[in-house]
Amino acid sequence: MSYAAPTQSKPNDAAPAVLAALELTFSRALANTLLMVARQRSNENAGQLSGPKLSSVLAALEGSLGAYLADAEKRLRCVSALQRVGAEYGALLATESVPWVILLGSERDLPVVTEAARTCAQHTGMSVLGQTKLMTATAELARNIVQYAGSGEVHFATFATPSRGVLVVAIDRGPGIPDVEKVMSPKYVSKTGMGIGLQGAKRLADEFTIECKPGKGTTVRLRKYV
Amino acid sequence: MIAVEYATPIIRLYDNFIVALQGGMSDASVDRLRADVTERIGNQTARGLILDVSALAYMDSFVTRAVRDLAVIARLMGVTTVVCGLSPEIAITLIDMGLELPGVMTALNMERALEALFRAREQDANELRSSDAI
Numbered sequence: 001m002s003y004a005a006p007t008q009s010k011p012n013d014a015a016p017a018v019l020a021a022l023e024l025t026f027s028r029a030l031a032n033t034l035l036m037v038a039r040q041r042s043n044e045n046a047g048q049l050s051g052p053k054l055s056s057v058l059a060a061l062e063g064s065l066g067a068y069l070a071d072a073e074k075r076l077r078c079v080s081a082l083q084r085v086g087a088e089y090g091a092l093l094a095t096e097s098v099p100w101v102i103l104l105g106s107e108r109d110l111p112v113v114t115e116a117a118r119t120c121a122q123h124t125g126m127s128v129l130g131q132t133k134l135m136t137a138t139a140e141l142a143r144n145i146v147q148y149a150g151s152g153e154v155h156f157a158t159f160a161t162p163s164r165g166v167l168v169v170a171i172d173r174g175p176g177i178p179d180v181e182k183v184m185s186p187k188y189v190s191k192t193g194m195g196i197g198l199q200g201a202k203r204l205a206d207e208f209t210i211e212c213k214p215g216k217g218t219t220v221r222l223r224k225y226v
Numbered sequence: 227m228i229a230v231e232y233a234t235p236i237i238r239l240y241d242n243f244i245v246a247l248q249g250g251m252s253d254a255s256v257d258r259l260r261a262d263v264t265e266r267i268g269n270q271t272a273r274g275l276i277l278d279v280s281a282l283a284y285m286d287s288f289v290t291r292a293v294r295d296l297a298v299i300a301r302l303m304g305v306t307t308v309v310c311g312l313s314p315e316i317a318i319t320l321i322d323m324g325l326e327l328p329g330v331m332t333a334l335n336m337e338r339a340l341e342a343l344f345r346a347r348e349q350d351a352n353e354l355r356s357s358d359a360i
Contacts, residue, residue, distance in 0.1 A: 107252035107254075108250075108252065110250060111249065114284065128315050129314075129315045129319070131315075132283070132284050132315035132316060132318075132319050135283060135284040136284040136286050136319050136323070139284060143286065196323075196324075197286070197287045199323075199324070200286070200287050200324065203323050203324060204319065204323060
């Protein structure tokens with residue numbers, strides 16, 4: 001995971017803020033240990049945490065969270081707290097990272113997916129309108145997965161080149177869409193609303209690709225720029 | 227996550243039912259809301275239904291369809307429906323997606339929605355009166 005150069009930086013040490021963010025989820029002792037391990041792993045043992053140092057420590061922290069937090073929702077909350085600290089202390093924007101993979105098993109997971117979309121969008125500094133569009137597009141993809149494939153996963157990444165934005169990849173191993181072109185054509189009207197959902201997501205996104213192998217599943221990638 | 231399906235509360239105010247839609251709607255909760263609303267409309271005399279969507283962070287095609295269906299069902303039962311509280315962001319997103327709420331009365335907020343229902347009722351009453359005069 002790599003991070004772009006900081007856009008604005010606060011001179012002071014971010015370590016207390018990072019600890020405070022971790023303590024929302026972990027005990028104080030574990031929070032201290034996690035930070036220590038992350039600093040060692042990114043070779044930033046000494047000195048103040050700021051700028052690029054903070055970026056690499058945060059990246060190491062985010063990477064290690066998966067081992068401690070199995071619950072996607074908790075992980076999401078913790079990552080977004082860390083990213084807020086990063087933004088506040090001028091650290092980072094991931095250039096192309098995949099910090100979150102959210103597993104979709106039922107409609108109950110939808111709020112987690114849309115919340116992840118919102119957090120990513122906020123992290124890149126997207127407007128409220130952009131956030132709403134991204135959440136809506138993500139909800140369409142996620143609901144399609146639940147409805148037609150039963151389960152799947154949604155990956156989120158923020159990127160900084162060529163311009164800032166959020167990448168959403170929705171993957172399922174369901175039956176696939178027999179005739180993608182027909183479904184995506186504006187004339188298509190389905191009883192279940194699948195066409196409306198996918199077409200809607202496409203219209204809301206800046207880039208939209210759909211790959212489909214009948215019987216093997218569907219992968220939808222969409223990008224939304226700030 | 228908690229595995230309990232909460233029913234959306236349906237509030238009665240004067241002759242109107244007010245439903246504030248919550249985020250994270252599932253197929254099951256939409257079905258349940260539909261059943262609850264139609265049952266209440268059938269059992270109790272109501273003339274108006276207000277669907278408040280101001281608590282929603284987004285409206286995808288599923289939620290939009292659920293709202294539209296509720297409004298159409300209520301209209302078929304003779305109850306005027308007003309949808310209120312669409313945020314500017316949601317309104318723009320709906321238009322960008324090519325979705326609309328055709329044939330559904332909308333209002334900026336709850337107050338305006340109530341006013342609209344009162345006005346609609348007065349108009350009805352006036353029409354009744356003038357037809358009596360003839």
